Amino acid sequence: MPERPPRRAVITFHEVAERQLADMDDAALARLDPHLNTIALNPKTAGVQLRPDSPVLEYAKDGVRIAYVSTVLGTIVLVAYVEVD
Incomplete structure (x- = not known):
């Protein structure tokens, strides 16, 4: 059986x-x-x-910063803020 690609959030x-x-x-x-x-x-x-009481996650790497919220199942991601240096 072929291997399925990883599931991606929208x-x-x-x-x-x-x-x-x-x-x-x-x-x-x-x-x-x-x-x-x-x-x-x-x-x-x-x-x-x-913050411990906030659902907002921050991703920062290589001059890129993204603030986002993920649904409980991780199927949808709402990007609230993006920054590229």
Whole structure:
């Protein structure tokens, strides 16, 4: 039986993040994309919780910062904020 690819979460963007994406050039979007893929594959473990009482996780690596919330089952990720240095 062939091995199934890992399950990926669906990434959605809050309107603030959508505006940030619209302001990015192609190079910044290209740098952002692999990091969004990392989050989609491992939404619960890719980021760190900002505060113990908050569902918001922060992923920061290689000049990319993403604040997001994952559903309980990890099937949907709402990206609230993106930043690419």
